[in-house]
Amino acid sequence: STPLIAILAGDGIGPEVTAEARRVLEALDLDLAFEEAPVGGAAYRAHGHPLPPETLDLARRADAILFGAVGDPAFDALERAFRPEQAILGLRKELGTFANLRPAKIFAGLEDASTLKPEIARAIDLVIVRELNGDVYFGEKSRRTTAAGLREGHDLMRYDEDEVRRIARVGFETAAKRRGKLCSVDKANVLETSQLWRDVVIEVAGDYPQVELSHMYVDNAAMQLVRNPGAFDTIVTGNLFGDILSDQASMCVGSIGMLPSASLDAAGKGLYEPIHGSAPDIAGQGRANPCAAILSAAMLLRHSLNEAQAADRVEAAVAAALRTGVHTPDLGGDASTQAMGDAVLAAL
Ligand code: NAI
Ligand code: MG
Numbered sequence: 001s002t003p004l005i006a007i008l009a010g011d012g013i014g015p016e017v018t019a020e021a022r023r024v025l026e027a028l029d030l031d032l033a034f035e036e037a038p039v040g041g042a043a044y045r046a047h048g049h050p051l052p053p054e055t056l057d058l059a060r061r062a063d064a065i066l067f068g069a070v071g072d073p074a075f076d077a078l079e080r081a082f083r084p085e086q087a088i089l090g091l092r093k094e095l096g097t098f099a100n101l102r103p104a105k106i107f108a109g110l111e112d113a114s115t116l117k118p119e120i121a122r123a124i125d126l127v128i129v130r131e132l133n134g135d136v137y138f139g140e141k142s143r144r145t146t147a148a149g150l151r152e153g154h155d156l157m158r159y160d161e162d163e164v165r166r167i168a169r170v171g172f173e174t175a176a177k178r179r180g181k182l183c184s185v186d187k188a189n190v191l192e193t194s195q196l197w198r199d200v201v202i203e204v205a206g207d208y209p210q211v212e213l214s215h216m217y218v219d220n221a222a223m224q225l226v227r228n229p230g231a232f233d234t235i236v237t238g239n240l241f242g243d244i245l246s247d248q249a250s251m252c253v254g255s256i257g258m259l260p261s262a263s264l265d266a267a268g269k270g271l272y273e274p275i276h277g278s279a280p281d282i283a284g285q286g287r288a289n290p291c292a293a294i295l296s297a298a299m300l301l302r303h304s305l306n307e308a309q310a311a312d313r314v315e316a317a318v319a320a321a322l323r324t325g326v327h328t329p330d331l332g333g334d335a336s337t338q339a340m341g342d343a344v345l346a347a348l
Pocket of ligand 1: 085
């Protein structure tokens with residue numbers, strides 16, 4: 001049956017970049033159905049909640065979700081449960097998307113936008129597989145006052161072996177489809193959770209003899225990511241380390257407007273979104289770079305619809321469009337959001 005794609009465009013530049021991604025999906029001659037629903041500040045305005053039941057229902061029914069961004073300065077004073085950003089956290093929780101994939105790859109001609117030297121930046125082609133539903137973010141939290149009268153805060157770092165196993169499998173599967181190198185990042189020299197992590201990753205490695213596994217402490221990984229990022233293929237790591245390392249890796253490839261992501265559940269259903277936010281500073285001006293959203297659509301094709309060829313075509317079209325010199329202002333050009341989308345369509 002026809003796959004259903006939920007379009008949750010959201011706020012700020014979310015609708016602007018998502019429109020271009022949808023145009024690209026529609027141009028592919030695949031049999032796809034689209035349905036839109038409000039999310040974030042837009043949904044709060046219309047329905048009094050950032051993640052209304054109809055939107056959550058569509059997200060559950062859909063085969064995949066193309067998400068824009070949420071966040072609206074008009075609602076910054078709202079109590080936390082009603083803030084637009086709660087929508088994305090609520091979706092991740094409700095959908096059980098535990099695996100976050102963030103590829104970081106430099107496109108030809110964008111080396112100058114990187115914070116790294118061009119010859120180092122040119123070599124970047126890696127993906128970070130981050131566990132998204134566990135770790136210190138979701139462990140027990142408390143505040144207390146000690147006997148000595150000092151205020152104390154606690155966040156429990158925890159993983160069980162099933163949680164580590166399922167993300168390790170995503171790491172090995174991802175590496176197996178790439179250059180066959182998986183680097184597991186932990187802090188096993190001091191953390192018990194990391195020792196469990198390492199034990200389980202080594203057990204899972206038995207099922208993937210074709211993948212070369214290595215281990216690295218997170219402090220060293222942070223250093224190697226800026227020293228020699230070209231040495232990494234696939235990185236698998238926990239929620240906290242992955243949060244920090246993936247933001248770091250993203251800056252190595254130039255603009256935040258170039259970086260897509262996927263958040264996958266156990267069945268391969270996913271939510272796909274650019275890593276950037278709603279960018280209120282440029283919203284409504286047609287200046288947003290739609291490449292991250294278009295590349296997120298390519299990930300959707302690859303991971304949720306099993307359309308690897310179509311995904312390859314979209315990624316090649318983005319690269320070709322950029323090579324023709326069509327660049328949005330974040331990349332130093334003057335092309336509009338729509339002109340960038342047009343260039344990708346032309347390259348397709
Ligand atoms: P942001 O990613 O929206 O913007 C950071 C900077 O990057 C801004 O100068 C912006 O103009 C620029 N930028 C971002 N995307 C761009 C694109 N596609 N093309 C060109 N330039 C781009 O992060 P910020 O400003 O911290 O957050 C703005 C709002 O977005 C906040 O309400 C925040 O909570 C929300 N947010 C939502 C996310 C999501 O929906 N998953 C993720 C991150 C932030
Ligand atoms: Mg982050």
